[in-house]
Amino acid sequence: MKAYDLTELAVRNLRESGLRNSLTTVGISVGVASLVAMLSLGIGLQQLASRRLQKSGLFDTVVVMSRRDLRSFNREPQNSGPAPADSPMLDETARQRIERLPNVREAYPDIRFITELRYEDKPHLTMLAGLPFSAKNNDAFDGMQGKFFSSETAPEIILQKAFAEELLGKRPQPGADEVKVTELAKPLLGQELVMRYTERVENPGGPKRVPRAGESRLTASNQVNDLPQASYSVFLREQKLKIVGVSDLDPDSMRGAARARVFLPLKLAENLRVMQPTNLRDTSRGLGASPTYATVSVRVTSPKYVQSVEDAVRKMGFNTFSITDATRNLRQFFAVLDLFLGIFGSLALAVASIGIVNTLVMAILERRREIGIMKALGASDTDVKKLFFAEAGAMGVMGGALGVALGWVIGRVINLGTNLYLRRQNFPPEQIWAVPWWLVAGAIGFAILVSLVSGMYPAGRAARLDPVQALRYE
Amino acid sequence: MSSGSQSGQNGPIAVSTKQVCRHYRMGETLIRAVDGVSLELRPGEFVALLGSSGSGKSSLLNLIAGLDRPTSGSVIVRGGDLAALSREALAKYRLRTVGMVFQSFNLIPSMTLMENVELPMRFAEVERDQREGLARKALDRVGLSTRLRHRPAELSGGEQQRAALARALINRPQLLLADEPTGNLDSHTGTEIMELIREFNQALGMTVVMVTHERALAERYVKRMIFLADGKLVGG
Numbered sequence: 001m002k003a004y005d006l007t008e009l010a011v012r013n014l015r016e017s018g019l020r021n022s023l024t025t026v027g028i029s030v031g032v033a034s035l036v037a038m039l040s041l042g043i044g045l046q047q048l049a050s051r052r053l054q055k056s057g058l059f060d061t062v063v064v065m066s067r068r069d070l071r072s073f074n075r076e077p078q079n080s081g082p083a084p085a086d087s088p089m090l091d092e093t094a095r096q097r098i099e100r101l102p103n104v105r106e107a108y109p110d111i112r113f114i115t116e117l118r119y120e121d122k123p124h125l126t127m128l129a130g131l132p133f134s135a136k137n138n139d140a141f142d143g144m145q146g147k148f149f150s151s152e153t154a155p156e157i158i159l160q161k162a163f164a165e166e167l168l169g170k171r172p173q174p175g176a177d178e179v180k181v182t183e184l185a186k187p188l189l190g191q192e193l194v195m196r197y198t199e200r201v202e203n204p205g206g207p208k209r210v211p212r213a214g215e216s217r218l219t220a221s222n223q224v225n226d227l228p229q230a231s232y233s234v235f236l237r238e239q240k241l242k243i244v245g246v247s248d249l250d251p252d253s254m255r256g257a258a259r260a261r262v263f264l265p266l267k268l269a270e271n272l273r274v275m276q277p278t279n280l281r282d283t284s285r286g287l288g289a290s291p292t293y294a295t296v297s298v299r300v301t302s303p304k305y306v307q308s309v310e311d312a313v314r315k316m317g318f319n320t321f322s323i324t325d326a327t328r329n330l331r332q333f334f335a336v337l338d339l340f341l342g343i344f345g346s347l348a349l350a351v352a353s354i355g356i357v358n359t360l361v362m363a364i365l366e367r368r369r370e371i372g373i374m375k376a377l378g379a380s381d382t383d384v385k386k387l388f389f390a391e392a393g394a395m396g397v398m399g400g401a402l403g404v405a406l407g408w409v410i411g412r413v414i415n416l417g418t419n420l421y422l423r424r425q426n427f428p429p430e431q432i433w434a435v436p437w438w439l440v441a442g443a444i445g446f447a448i449l450v451s452l453v454s455g456m457y458p459a460g461r462a463a464r465l466d467p468v469q470a471l472r473y474e
Numbered sequence: 475m476s477s478g479s480q481s482g483q484n485g486p487i488a489v490s491t492k493q494v495c496r497h498y499r500m501g502e503t504l505i506r507a508v509d510g511v512s513l514e515l516r517p518g519e520f521v522a523l524l525g526s527s528g529s530g531k532s533s534l535l536n537l538i539a540g541l542d543r544p545t546s547g548s549v550i551v552r553g554g555d556l557a558a559l560s561r562e563a564l565a566k567y568r569l570r571t572v573g574m575v576f577q578s579f580n581l582i583p584s585m586t587l588m589e590n591v592e593l594p595m596r597f598a599e600v601e602r603d604q605r606e607g608l609a610r611k612a613l614d615r616v617g618l619s620t621r622l623r624h625r626p627a628e629l630s631g632g633e634q635q636r637a638a639l640a641r642a643l644i645n646r647p648q649l650l651l652a653d654e655p656t657g658n659l660d661s662h663t664g665t666e667i668m669e670l671i672r673e674f675n676q677a678l679g680m681t682v683v684m685v686t687h688e689r690a691l692a693e694r695y696v697k698r699m700i701f702l703a704d705g706k707l708v709g710g
Binding site for chain 1 (some may be wrong): 511536539541542561562565566568569570572574576580582584591594596597598599600641645
């Protein structure tokens, strides 16, 4: 029999005993719905976790250090490659070379320094860090009050919650409720504070440079026995900065051991040529006039390229650090979680499959005579078998589609409920539920498969029916 | 004997049974429904199988129809032994070579007349656009052109049997097997059905085997009568 005839006959047969078949279909859809709801939550949680981790820079970032600094997270690569004294310097040229490597999204220097910020004439000593403009898409700013830097060089800063509390003189009381970011942000957003910093200025053509009037002179070069390559001047300067954001979370979770509490645009920090602690060290080691970076953070286009980029950077003679193994463990954990959720979700589908068997066996008893007539008219065993399979499959398709819709709604409701709860607990809302297209297709496919397997026994039984006896049946 | 016009579209078909037996076991007792029947049917012949109920005439018809398999002996149609056919091949034989009508009409109640007549064409994989025209023509031929969309329950017995005839002939079989086709009809309607069967026999050159216990009816339409009793041939 042709496929469309089969479908047509199957659908009309299903319509004939509409109530019973509808109930069976609803049974399948409940099974599929529980499967979809369970898995959509599992997948949603996984996506939430990996989104968080990925955006935090844990898994798509390679931290590059110079071998000269002897700062390495793992000692093993020290034994291979050039000796620290022969290895290249991590300067602007090196940064650009790294940025040109395949699969590298960006490579930016880690600029951080401790300095004094004056707010309402009170000094506050803290660590500042340059933040690349790409951090705008960072998840860490999801709950931020205010907005991100208006441009790459805007004289603006984002405060970490703890520093905002310090500026306002609010110390977290033990036992008391946490101060909300919104409360902290209200008086601070748009305010200006003054940053004091030391600018590093190259000395053109020689060690001597007369400071401008009014500048404090803190020249690092020695007048008597100058080494020309290590010659630059350091000037104390002030820069007004506008507070544009107060962030709840730490956008800097991984980079660097020391945590910054104030962030300014990275380009701005570069342009200001802020003297960094490492500069002095490099100067005393006679490493040259151009500044070097303590570390360079390399963001790769996808976590799967971390290893290849790391290898390439190591070949250039730098030390690298990344966390890749953690994602693998995380994926494994979620695979197990999804498996368990899937098994629990499938239980309902298993129950529904018994319903299909029952419905179809009943249909054989009821349509015994009809099967006999069809056989007398020339239907083969295969035709009869296919017809019952088609009926089971049609119930699977309808149940599957209905179930996906139902599961989608259930998942949504759970998501809504969770977010309601999160909001009550003062957490930002989260998307803990996801229905990717493959889950939709997979769930419907699985429903059809289960239905067809359930239809196997009834279909076989119907096909084997003896036509003479079936025709005698009233 | 009126063998009818042996038109070319119905090739010569000969049915013969050789010592064919069909035995059932019912508990301890063995029922010999058909017990060593040998007979030959020539192409285009109109034959009646007569006998009292339980004489084995329907069982013999089922064996010829390929609905049942003999316990021993053989049923030869067009030179081939039905007993040697696989289940699938036997189904194809029923589909292509045999048309059947029954005492209780056996139309599928949930289908309209059109759908009932179309059903064998679905099994024969006739294209959908051809099917409707053929079904309409067949129903028109048995005088049911105004009842196409009716369900069997909405029709009289005679109309139902005419629809069943249309259905039996839709795949142009060479063998029409009728199991008590007038058994559920009054004599007037029965005569109408018999006229139709005779018409098909003569016009299409179709071999017809009819099971009946009404000897008078058989005598009016049939040239050869085969009598059965206790599964064996008697007289004839």
